[in-house]
Amino acid sequence: MDYDKEFNLLYLMEQVYSSLISVSNKLQATGDKYSVPLTSRQYMTALAILHLPEDETTINHIAGKLGATKQNITQLVNSLCKKGFAEIIPSPKDKRAVNVHLTESGFKALTACGVSVSIDFMADTFKYFEQEELEILWKLLKKLYRFDGVELDGLEENVKVPNAFNDEEVTVAIERFSDRRNKL
DSSP, X not given: OOHHXXXXXXXXXXXXXXXXXXXHHHHHHHXXXXXXXXXXXXXXHHHHHHTSOGXXXXXXXXHHHHTOOHHHHHHHHHHHHHTTSEEEEEOSSOTTXXXXXXXXXXXXHHHHHHHIIIIIIHHHHTTTOOXXXXXXXXXXXXXXXXXXXXXXXXXXXXXXXXXXXOXXXXXXXXXXXXXXXXXX
């Protein structure tokens, strides 16, 4: 065994791990500034709810979508409910479970955050990345996620937020994204 090589590999892994934690914390704190009236974690929770079939929006399914614990998602859902952005209703499929649904206020909050988060935050955060680099980063993050054999079941598919944006508003938003990204 090459002791120095293995030691350097371990050191590199520790640096990658600590960097991932630091980047995650920084992204969350910065994302909170873009996602008012939600926090970035509440925003992602609301998105996860939209990415699930309406009758399968249980705490466990939301947690699975976000790679989070049931306890963590319960706290996030409770905070969304306190703000009036979500409601908990009994699951028609399982008497022991509940489903989480966004309220009309929740859809409005998600839509309000959507432009700032999807356009401004993404443009500002990934301004120095080329498309190929983003594709590689995404591929590597999915590979890292499955270290325990569980595949990432994320938010890849596009979902339509009811009554959110018409085609003209989407065009304006994409132009805003391009302008913001290219001026930085």
